[in-house]
Amino acid sequence: MSFLDRFRDTSPKSASLAKERLKIIVAHERKTRNAPAYLPALQRDLLAAINKYVDIDMDQLQVNISEEDNQSILELNLTLPPK
Amino acid sequence: MAEIIVVTSGKGGVGKTTTSAALSMGLAQAGKKTVVIDFDIGLRNLDLIMNCERRVVFDFVNVIQGDSNLSQALIKDKRCENLYILPASQTRDKDALTIEGVEKILNELSDSFDYIICDSPAGIEHGAQMALYFADTAIVVTNPEVSSVRDSDRILGILQSKSRRAEAGIEPVKEKLLLTRYNPTRVEKGEMLSVDDVLEILAIPLLGVIPEDESVLKSSNEGKPVILEEKSLAGQSYSDSVQRFLGAELEHRFLDGEKKGFLKRVFGG
C-alpha cells in the first residue's frame, strides 16, 4: 500500500460486500436445500433448451419448486440479455 | 442422562477443536462431569490440544469394534478430575463410525456424565454427520468470513434434516453460534463481517464471540486449553461463553477495537 493510499477511502467497504453476497447465496441455498433431487438436472436441461434460442448464463435462470396446499409449483425466472 | 453437544462448522480450521477443548475444560471446572470425544477419524488432534497424546492406548474405533472397553480408552485429564477425553483413531477407514456403534458408546457415557462434547471433523460428509447425529445442542463455530458463514448455514440445514432429532420429529437440536477469530479493529474498518452481520444471516442465538488472539497458538503449543490462560482475551471470552451456556446472562466483551489516535490511523499502527 502506498503512502497516499492510506488517505483514500476504499468504499464500498469489503465487509458490506461480503454481507450482500452472503445474503444472496445463503437464501438461494436454503431454497434448494429442500428441493427434489432432480432439480439441478432439470435446471441444466432447461438452460440447454433456452440456449438454443438466446445466450444466457446459469445465474440468469432461476428454477424453484414450492409446495402449496398439496400441489407443487414449478417457477421459472429468466432474465434475458439486453437486445 | 448427559446432554450431547456437537461442536461443528462445515469449514475446517475455524476453531472447532480449540472450542471443544476450552468448552469441555470450562464445564468440567464448573463441576460438571464432562467427556470430550474426537470424531476426526484419521486426523486426531484433540489429544495434542489436551496434552494427552502420549497417553493414548485405545481409541474411539477400538471401542466401537470391541477391541477394548470404554473405560480402557477414556483418558482422565490431569488438571481437572471431572474431565475425560476419548481420542479418535488414526486409522484411515473413515467409515469405521456407524450410527449403531456411536449410539452404543454415547448411551454408555450418558449414564456417568453430565456433558458429552463431540468435536466434529470438517466437511458435511459421513464423519461430520456422525458427530452431529445424536446432538441435543449444536455449537456452530463460525469465522467472520464468507466461506465460513456459508458453510455454517449448510451445517444448520443438516442439523435440521439429518440429525436424530429431525428424523424422529421431536424437539429440534438447539443451535448456538460461536463467532471465533473475531478482529474488532478490522470490523471497525469495514474489512470484516461484524457480529450483527453474521447474526442477521444465520439467525441463531449467539453464545459468544472469541477474538483472534495469539495466546490460542501459544496454549496449543503447550497442550493447554486456552480457557486455562485466564488473562488472555480468548480465555476470558471462552469462560464467558461457558457461563452463558450454563445459563448466566453476561454482556459480550472485547467487541470494540483499539481506539486509534489520528497519527496511528493515518500511518498505520
Ligand SMILES: Nc1ncnc2c1ncn2[C@@H]1O[C@H](COP(=O)(O)OP(=O)(O)O)[C@@H](O)[C@H]1O
Ligand atoms: N481465537 C483464535 N485466535 C487465533 N487463532 C485461533 C483462534 N481459534 C483457533 N485458532 C487457530 O486456528 C487454527 C485452527 O483451529 P482448530 O481449533 O484446529 O480448528 P478446527 O478444529 O475447526 O479445524 C489453529 O492453528 C488454531 O490455533
Ligand SMILES: [Mg+2]
Ligand atoms: Mg479440529
